[in-house]
Amino acid sequence: MLQLLVVFIVGLFLIILLTVKYRLSPFFALCIAAVVVGLGVQLPADAIITAMKTGFGNTMQSLGLLIVLGTTLGALLEHTKSTTVMAQYILKLVGEKNAAFAMSITGFLVGLPIFCDSGYIVLSGLNNTLARKTGIPMIVLAVCLSTGLFAVHALVPPHPGITAAALLLQVDLGKLLWTGILVAIPAMLTGYFWAIYAGKKISVQAITPLDKEATEIIQQCPGVISAFLPVILPIVLIAAKSVLNSQIPPTHFLHSWLVLGDPVAALTIGVLLALNSIRKYNSNGLQLVLQHAVEKAGNILMITAAGGAFGAVLTATNIGQYASQLPLKHLGILFPFLIAVILKTAQGSTTVAVITTTSIVLPFLTVLGLATPNGTIMSVLAMGAGSMIVSHPNDSYFWVVAKFSSVEMKPMLHVFTIATFFMGLMAFGMIYILTIFM
Numbered sequence: 504m505l506q507l508l509v510v511f512i513v514g515l516f517l518i519i520l521l522t523v524k525y526r527l528s529p530f531f532a533l534c535i536a537a538v539v540v541g542l543g544v545q546l547p548a549d550a551i552i553t554a555m556k557t558g559f560g561n562t563m564q565s566l567g568l569l570i571v572l573g574t575t576l577g578a579l580l581e582h583t584k585s586t587t588v589m590a591q592y593i594l595k596l597v598g599e600k601n602a603a604f605a606m607s608i609t610g611f612l613v614g615l616p617i618f619c620d621s622g623y624i625v626l627s628g629l630n631n632t633l634a635r636k637t638g639i640p641m642i643v644l645a646v647c648l649s650t651g652l653f654a655v656h657a658l659v660p661p662h663p664g665i666t667a668a669a670l671l672l673q674v675d676l677g678k679l680l681w682t683g684i685l686v687a688i689p690a691m692l693t694g695y696f697w698a699i700y701a702g703k704k705i706s707v708q709a710i711t712p713l714d715k716e717a718t719e720i721i722q723q724c725p726g727v728i729s730a731f732l733p734v735i736l737p738i739v740l741i742a743a744k745s746v747l748n749s750q751i752p753p754t755h756f757l758h759s760w761l762v763l764g765d766p767v768a769a770l771t772i773g774v775l776l777a778l779n780s781i782r783k784y785n786s787n788g789l790q791l792v793l794q795h796a797v798e799k800a801g802n803i804l805m806i807t808a809a810g811g812a813f814g815a816v817l818t819a820t821n822i823g824q825y826a827s828q829l830p831l832k833h834l835g836i837l838f839p840f841l842i843a844v845i846l847k848t849a850q851g852s853t854t855v856a857v858i859t860t861t862s863i864v865l866p867f868l869t870v871l872g873l874a875t876p877n878g879t880i881m882s883v884l885a886m887g888a889g890s891m892i893v894s895h896p897n898d899s900y901f902w903v904v905a906k907f908s909s910v911e912m913k914p915m916l917h918v919f920t921i922a923t924f925f926m927g928l929m930a931f932g933m934i935y936i937l938t939i940f941m
Contacts, residue, residue, distance in 0.1 A: 507822055510543030511863075514813075518859060522850040523897065529855045533809035533862075537816040544820045551816060558815025562808040565670040566663075570807070571800040572770035573661035576733060577617035578796035579777035582788070585730035586613045586625050592727050594633075602633045603647045607695040610651020611687070615659060616734050616773065619652035620903045627907035643702035645908035646919050650694025650926060653900070657853050658690065658887040658930065659683040660741075661770060664857030665887050667807045671814065671861050672868070672879040676766050677745020679880055680738065686884055686933045690891070693929040697922040705914045725780035733776040737769035807858050814862030822866045836885040836938060838871055839864045840931055843889025851897035856890040877941045884934045892927035895920045 514536045521532035534555070541551035580586050590609040597605045606626075613622045630648055634641040660666045660676050660683065669679050724730075744764020751758045762768055781789070842863055847856035864882060868874040873882045894901050895916065905915045 507544055507820060510540055510820075511817070511822060513543065514540040514817075515863065519846070519849045522855070528806075529850075529852065529859075530805045530809045533806070533813045533859065537809075537813040540813075540820065541816045546816075546819060550819060554815040554819040555812040558811040558813070558818075559808045561815075562667065562671065562811030563804060566667055566807055567804060568767045569661055569666055569670075569770065570663055570804050571797060572767065572774055573616065573663075573666075574618075574800040574803070575793060575796040576737075576770060576773045576777055577621060578792050578799075579774060579780075580613075580617060580730075580733060581621060581625050582792045583730075583777060583780040584724045585733065585777065585780055586617065586622065587629065588724050588727060588730035589613055589734075590626055590629050592730075594629075599633070599637055602637050602639055603643050603699060604695060606630065606633070606644050606648040607651040607691055610648045610653075611655055611691050612731075612734065614652035614655040615738065616661070617652075618662070619649070619656040620900050622652045623649055623900075623903055624907055630908065640702050640705055641908055642705050642910050642914045642918050643698050645904055645910055646698035646702060646922055647695050649900070649904045649919060650698065650922050651691050653853075653891065653894070653923065654687040654691040654694065654926060654930075655684075657857075657891050658687040658884060661766065662854075663803045663807060664854035664890065665883060667810065667854075667858050668861040668883045668886055671811060671865060672883055674879050674883055675745055675876070677741045677743075677748075677764065679883060681742045681745070682880060682937065683884060683887070686888070686930050686937070689933050690888075690926040690930040693926045694922045697925055698918060701918045701921065702914070705918065729776075729780045733773040733780070736776065737766075737773040740764045740769040740772065741766055803854065806855060810855075810858035810862050813859070814865050817862060817866050820866075835871055835873065836881050836931075836934060838867065839882050840885040840889040843886045844892045844927070847890045848893055848895075849897075851895075851899065851901075853890040853898075853900075857886045860886045860889070877938075881934055881938050881941070884937075885931060888927050888930035888934060890927075891923050891930065893920050894923040 517536045517539055518532050521527040521535065522529055537555055538551060541554070589612055593609050593612070594602065594605045609626065610622065613626065626648060630644045633639065634644055656662050658665060660669060660680050665683065666676070669676055740763050744761045748761055751761065763772065839860055843856050843860040846859050847853060850856070864886070868879065868882065873879060901915065901919065904910070904919060905912070
């Protein structure tokens with residue numbers, strides 16, 4: 504028992520050491536940690552290899568199409584400038600005097616299908632323009648937009664970390680989708696209010712050039728409905744299947760249509776709608792966009808599958824059986840939350856933090872009292888909340904926000920980093936409240 508716990512802690516420490524100090528790819532860090540843990544508990548070499556191959560393969564089977572389609576949808580929305588259309592439409596609805604709130608909402612909606620770093624880069628030109636036109640400090644607009652994007656990135660499928668956790672823990676993606684949105688909304692609002700409060704006394708001017716394509720509706724841009732539909736329709740389909748699947752009898756003719764709510768089918772529809780938004784077809788440009796999307800998805804999938812391999816080795820050690828002797832049950836969702844906090848703060852990546860935490864938590868679900876449908880959903884969301892705390896200079900997203908907004912380190916730490924801390928706490932508080940009612 505003691506040997507297993509020591510080896511488990513060594514494996515966790517090794518992941519942090521290799522990714523933080525030696526800057527090793529998380530893929531190799533997770534694989535090395537899996538081998539070390541397996542050897543540390545004296546598993547046969549062939550058993551370690553078999554467990555890693557099984558975990559790796561199962562993860563790829565579950566996540567492959569989802570990650571590729573989600574990444575492709577995001578890339579196409581950038582390519583067609585649908586994100587710019589959405590941002591300008593929201594700004595028109597709320598008015599320039601509420602530009603900061605418009606940026607939070609824009610980040611939230613644009614962030615549903617698009618990675619937070621890509622979304623911020625695409626919309627940074629509009630942010631810079633608003634700072635000049637409204638006189639609102641750049642740090643305020645930057646944090647409002649970035650935290651809106653960040654809230655859904657950490658908590659809502661089809662983003663890779665939360666999706667991988669859901670599939671590894673066999674969670675209903677439809678139910679996780681609407682529950683994650685419910686938790687992400689107060690997290691987004693927390694980021695918004697902190698940005699207004701902490702950033703109002705800091706004057707940071709944008710010095711990057713105006714992005715004319717991001718500030719003017721040009722003829723090549725899709726219409727408002729065409730821009731929003733690839734984002735909204737897949738969400739509605741996935742959520743509808745989750746709600747209706749148990750209410751419509753299998754013999755009913757409508758039941759066969761619920762296949763459209765399968766995440767793979769729903770995201771495929773989103774991709775087709777995004778392709779239909781292209782006003783000026785350029786085969787070479789489209790080919791590059793799709794190629795970049797697949798390459799980005801491949802990197803994420805490798806890390807995710809390595810996390811599955813690490814988790815499979817942990818399961819093979821029977822650590823869950825030994826953990827039943829430990830007083831962990833009273834920790835509940837606090838356990839996955841704290842593990843994610845440690846990993847996120849140490850190595851910087853939200854996706855890696857959630858995937859690694861999932862591998863660690865999976866064998867402990869029963870002893871934590873979370874091995875139920877609702878318990879696993881709350882566990883996944885708790886990991887997402889923990890992966891928000893905190894974004895600081897070891898997080899690439901921190902530098903994306905800082906560089907594309909021309910904001911210095913000190914205001915970024917004072918406003919953005921602290922905002923992510925409060926967002927994580929707010930999200931966890933919401934999750935804790937949901938556990939009472941679900």
